[in-house]
Amino acid sequence: MSKQEVIICQNFNTELSQKLSAHSYDKIFILTDEHTFRLCLPLLQDIALLKDAEQIVIGPEDVHKNLETLAYVWNQLSNRGATRHSLLINLGGGMVTDLGGFAAATFKRGIACINIPTTLLSMIDAAVGGKTGINFNGLKNEIGSFYPADQVMIDSQFLKTLDMPNLLSGYGEMLKHGLISQPSHWSELLTFDFAHIDYALLQKLIGQSVQVKEDIVEKDPYEQSIRKALNFGHTIGHAFESFALKTNHPVLHGYAVAWGMVCELYLSHIRCGFPKEALRTTIQFIKENYGSLYFTCDDYECLYDFMKHDKKNASCGVINFTLLGGIGDIRINQTASQEEIYELLDFYRETMG
Numbered sequence: 603m604s605k606q607e608v609i610i611c612q613n614f615n616t617e618l619s620q621k622l623s624a625h626s627y628d629k630i631f632i633l634t635d636e637h638t639f640r641l642c643l644p645l646l647q648d649i650a651l652l653k654d655a656e657q658i659v660i661g662p663e664d665v666h667k668n669l670e671t672l673a674y675v676w677n678q679l680s681n682r683g684a685t686r687h688s689l690l691i692n693l694g695g696g697m698v699t700d701l702g703g704f705a706a707a708t709f710k711r712g713i714a715c716i717n718i719p720t721t722l723l724s725m726i727d728a729a730v731g732g733k734t735g736i737n738f739n740g741l742k743n744e745i746g747s748f749y750p751a752d753q754v755m756i757d758s759q760f761l762k763t764l765d766m767p768n769l770l771s772g773y774g775e776m777l778k779h780g781l782i783s784q785p786s787h788w789s790e791l792l793t794f795d796f797a798h799i800d801y802a803l804l805q806k807l808i809g810q811s812v813q814v815k816e817d818i819v820e821k822d823p824y825e826q827s828i829r830k831a832l833n834f835g836h837t838i839g840h841a842f843e844s845f846a847l848k849t850n851h852p853v854l855h856g857y858a859v860a861w862g863m864v865c866e867l868y869l870s871h872i873r874c875g876f877p878k879e880a881l882r883t884t885i886q887f888i889k890e891n892y893g894s895l896y897f898t899c900d901d902y903e904c905l906y907d908f909m910k911h912d913k914k915n916a917s918c919g920v921i922n923f924t925l926l927g928g929i930g931d932i933r934i935n936q937t938a939s940q941e942e943i944y945e946l947l948d949f950y951r952e953t954m955g
């Protein structure tokens with residue numbers, strides 16, 4: 603996989619114009635959802651090279667990250683004359699960059715694509731690193747590919763219009779990056795004041811967070827080993843997210859990951875000696891800022907069934923986790939029995955309920 607170029611820019615218009623003039627695409631398509639069509643697309647209107655760009659607009663949020671929406675994008679590309687020399691610009695949050703990236707990966711076996719992430723989650727995670735895909739059969743990212751965008755342009759001006767739940771959702775993944783990297787980065791993240799957002803500080807933290815991800819992806823782009831660190835919190839987090847979707851109360855991805863980290867940090871504590879104080883302060887931060895997901899012990903079986911589909915699993919019915927022996931002390935390929943997982947869910951309900 604070729605290395606993806608990620609730039610953090612002050613004004614993506616200039617960067618994008620330069621990028622476009624350096625290539626001769628026969629057609630340019632811009633994919634947005636209904637929100638970014640309204641709020642973000644107007645910011646591209648002064649770019650002369652996008653004057654004739656074709657717009658594709660899809661429904662917003664994770665409920666639209668499905669086969670039907672993907673088929674719609676394929677149809678639009680096909681009917682409106684996209685070729686292998688066309689470019690797809692994905693302007694949006696994680697749902698747009700995941701689905702658009704997969705459309706680009708598969709249309710005529712691959713066309714060029716640029717990600718312009720507009721949410722915190724897509725800036726520091728979804729748009730970076732080349733994982734693309736859609737949900738299928740109620741399972742998160744069940745169908746997908748590794749297909750890095752040609753370029754990722756991160757411009758934090760988009761964050762000023764982001765609502766608090768979406769900001770916190772992205773921050774959940776940033777917290778994960780803190781936990782899998784450095785104690786200093788982790789502890790700085792825990793002091794962030796959401797009531798008075800310091801955007802300059804947030805921009806600095808975004809830069810650090812992207813770097814954590816890029817360093818790991820560079821070592822293991824196809825998730826054969828250390829990239830599994832980036833999946834910390836996701837074995838149970840994805841099960842929570844799928845469960846919430848199934849019960850018609852969808853939750854934002856970063857919230858589900860934060861709640862998943864509560865369980866997986868506890869497993870890290872009992873299995874790998876993750877320090878008690880760091881466990882306590884991280885859980886406290888999550889509880890205060892993210893609230894909790896409600897479920898009862900009657901839901902354990904359903905949650906466990908979702909975990910059986912985790913992509914890290916290597917053998918049928920054995921659930922794979924990434925755990926931590928401390929901040930930045932990553933232990934991949936850890937397994938837990940059904941009984942142990944049920945105990946984690948008990949812990950979650952007792953601590954977060």
Ligand SMILES: O=C(O)C(=O)C[C@@H](O)[C@H](O)[C@H](O)COP(=O)(O)O
Nearest residue numbers: 727731733742743829832833836913
């Ligand atoms: O980039 C990665 O690798 C990750 O696992 C990052 C995750 O935060 C992200 O949510 C990813 O899309 C999850 O991928 P999946 O393989 O568990 O579906």
